[in-house]
Amino acid sequence: MGKKSKVSMAVIRRLPKYYRYLGELLDRDIKRISSQQLSELTGFTASQIRQDLNNFGGFGQQGYGYNVEELHKQLGKILGLQKTYKTIIVGAGNLGQAIAHYRGFQREGFKMLALFDINPRLIGLKLWDIEIKDVETLEDFIKENEVDIGVICTPKEVSQEIADKLVKSGIKAIWNFAPTDLKVSKDVVVENVHLNESLFTLSYLLKEKLKKDEE
Incomplete structure (x- = not known):
């Protein structure tokens, strides 16, 4: 290399x-x-x-x-930004919708193809021209559309199951927002974004600053 x-x-x-x-x-x-x-x-x-x-x-x-x-x-x-990456989001709650809504990703070549969810009230809806699909169709959709990146915005309890489905379907890159560390094969890359860990770091820094101010 x-x-x-x-x-x-x-x-x-x-x-x-x-x-x-x-x-x-x-x-x-x-x-x-x-x-x-x-x-x-x-x-x-x-x-x-x-x-x-x-x-x-x-x-x-x-x-x-x-x-x-x-x-x-x-x-x-x-950084690999000279090409377009076909991307999907699993979990169409507030966080998944916010990521789908952010146009900065589209500008840099991350094309959001679809969101997936288990909630029947969400399935079939469109967010900014991106359809929310039934998670049961996830694996077929990935294979048919040759998806590059899977974004996980699900609850912790189902995130590993979703990761397994993404990997099984051929996805090689996962952006994980679930508050857990995923276990995947070595040929799959994972970037974990643990919001609570970031917030706890901020909490520590604030605590130290307040302590210093009091001295």
């Missing part, structure tokens, strides 16, 4: 933030930026940014910095 196979997850998790800020710079018609200016925007050190980007090749020019448009384009390629 070469050099890229050794890139740490810590570096990979910083790339989307660079990509987002570069997109905002493009919207403001900014043509170039130095690593120091990018540092002030992102909160990472200039040295860290240069090291991160050097994992994927030399993008900057000494005395010039980075070409914003070109770096944004190259990071998009590194």
Whole structure:
């Protein structure tokens, strides 16, 4: 695999933030930026940014910095955003509907094909042209439409069962919002988004800040 196979997850998790800020710079018609200016925007050190980007090749020019448009384009390629990913959501409750409604995913190439749910009152409804289908049809739909990514927004109790169905149907990537860690085969990638863990981290930081303020 070469050099890229050794890139740490810590570096990979910083790339989307660079990509987002570069997109905002493009919207403001900014043509170039130095690593120091990018540092002030992102909160990472200039040295860290240069090291991160050097994992994927030399993008900057000494005395010039980075070409914003070109770096944004190259990071998009590194993140795999140059293609369209067929995506479905399982669980059409408030969270599933909110994700389906967010148009930013569509703009970056994540095409929401359908939502799935067990609730008969929801099945057949359309949210922004995306139909809510019966979860019983999930596996057939995935195979017929060659779905790339499955988003799980179900209760914890059924999330593993849903994950098993997604994997069995050929899906290789799962975005999991259920508050549990899924068990899947090694050829399937899972990104867990545990909202409660994020909130508990915020709670800790707030507690420490209040303690410091009282000293």
